[in-house]
Amino acid sequence: DIQMTQSPSSLSASVGDRVTITCRASQSISSYLNWYQQKPGKAPNLLIYAASSLQSGVPSRFSGSGSGTDFTLTISSLQPEDFATYYCQQSYSTPFTFGPGTEVEIK
């Protein structure tokens, strides 16, 4: 199975900050990497697919990059509604594993 790791596991940031979250796969997954946002008590929401494509309806302050084993999610200017947990997910092969999550908290 492909293992996914994320760093950091949590971070504190202020509104307006630029935030970067890293996701690493245990083997090459090409660009088959997706990012989700989850708020407490809610279902996840797809933000980025295929490493760098913005899902319809998602604000342009979210962006993704990377290929192979190393990927990043960037929020260019953090907004109050962005405080949530972010998960990466590989869609290269079954089982479609998720990273452990990165919790973005208010500083």
Next chain:
Amino acid sequence: EVQLVESGGGLVQPGGSLRVSCAASGFTFSSYEMNWVRQAPGKGLEWVSYISSSGSTMYYADSVKGRFTISRDNAKNSLYLQMNSLRAEDTAVYYCARGARGIRFAFDIWGQGTMVTVSS
């Protein structure tokens, strides 16, 4: 409105069985791949199972293989997960999630989830 609504969760004893369902509306259900994803209390997301649009192909996580069965009824716009030989570690919120069209195994629409608790 595109919507997925899960039902059927509840409290079940270890070794017991439960079937959870997911009702789809607002889109052509028969054209989409579907998945189950679960989340244990306070934990991260775990993909559980996949089914193709026709129902001919299924995949499972090793943790549930041989115990859980995914199925669908395209005439009823419904997805199911039959869970047998349940264990305490199966306790989680179970989400149904639609496979995004043309995007390899990304999940673009999620239900609100149904809680399954395995305990004596």
